[in-house]
Amino acid sequence: MAKGSYTILVLSDAASAPRKLHISTSVVGVLASVAAFVLIGFSFFVYEYVNLNVRLLELKQLRREAGEHNVVAEKMRRLEGEISKVRELDQRVRVAIGLDKSEARPAILAQGGADVDIRNALQDAVGQRTGRLMDWVVGDLTTLAQEIASREQSLRELQTHLNKQTAALAATPTILPVKGLVTAGYGYRKSPFTGKREFHEGMDIAAPHGTPVVATADGIVRFAGPAGSYGNVVFLDHGHGFATAYGHNSTIRVRARQQVRRGEIIAYVGNTGRTTGPHVHYEIHLDGVASNPLKYAVDNTGMTFAVATESDSST
Secondary structure, eight states: OOTTEEEEEEOSSSSSOOEEEEEEHHHHHHHHHHHHHHHHHHHHHHHHHHHHHHHHHHHHHHHHHHHHHHHHHHHHHHHHHHHHHHHHHHHHHHHHTTOOOGGGSOOSSOTTOHHHHHHHHHHHHHHHOSSHHHHHHHHHHHHHHHHHHHHHHHHHHHHHHHHHHHHHHHHSOOSOSSOSEEEEOSEEEEOTTTOSEEEEOEEEEEOOTTOEEEOSSSEEEEEEEEOGGGOEEEEEEEETTEEEEEEEEEEEOOOTTOEEOTTOEEEEEBOOSSOSSSEEEEEEEETTEEEOGGGTOSOOTTOEEOOOOTTOOOO
16 A cells, blocks of 8 residues: 555455555545535535525515504504594584683694604514514504593583583573563663652563463473462573563463473463563573573564653553
C-alpha cells in the first residue's frame, strides 16, 4: 500500500478476486470536506425551507387577520356612523325642546373621527400579528356599547321630558268652553246687579240656551251640581296647577271623580244661579289664583267680543 493512502477492497461477487483501490489521505480529506460542506448546505437548505414555510403560514395568518380586520372595521365604521347620526339627532331634539344638557354628558367616542381610531387599531393589530384582533374588537365594541347606553339614557330623558310636556299641554286650558258673545271679560267691571266696581274672576260667554259646553283641557271632575250664585256648575281639576269652572249651566252631564278629555261635552248653556241671561261663566285658576282665560286660549275663532258698558247683562 502506498504511503499515506487508504486501501479499499471491492468485491464484485463472492467468487471473484477482490480489487484494490488506493486513495491518498489528501483525497480522503477533500472528499470529507466536500461531504461536510454538502451536509451543511443541505441542512441550511432544509432550515430555510422550513423557515420559509413558517413565514408563509404567518403571512397567510396575517392576511386572514387583515381581511377580518377590514370586514370588522367596515362594520364598525357603519355602526359608528349610525350612532353619530343618532347623537346629532338627539342633540337637535334637545336644543329644539330646550333640554340641551350636552355639557353634562362627555362624549364617549373620541373626537376627531372614528375612522382614524379604526385605522390605527388595524395597523397595530397587524403589526402585533397575533392576539390583537379580538382585543381590538372587544375594546371597540365596549366603546360602542357605552355610547349606545349613553344614547339610551338620553332618549329616556327625552321621553320623560316629552311625557311631562305632553301631560302639561293636555292639562292647559287651550280652548274656550263655548263659541259665542263675550259679554264680560276678566278683570274689573261695573256689576250689572249692584252698579259697583268689582273684580270679575272669569269671562262670560253668551250663547243660546242648550248650547253644549265642553271641557277646555283634560281633567277630573271635582264637583258637579248647584253652587249658589254659580248655579249649576262644574269644577275640573286638570293637574299641573290648573283648575277650571263652568257656571250657570242648564243641565250637567258629568259626575264627580269622572275623567274628561279636552273638547268633551260636560254641560249645556243655561241661566241658573245669579245671571241675567243664558251664558257660561268660565274661570281658570293656576295654583289657586284666578287667571285670564284668554291668556291660554289658542283659538278665538267664532268668538265675538262685546264692548263693555255700565249695563253688562251677565255675571
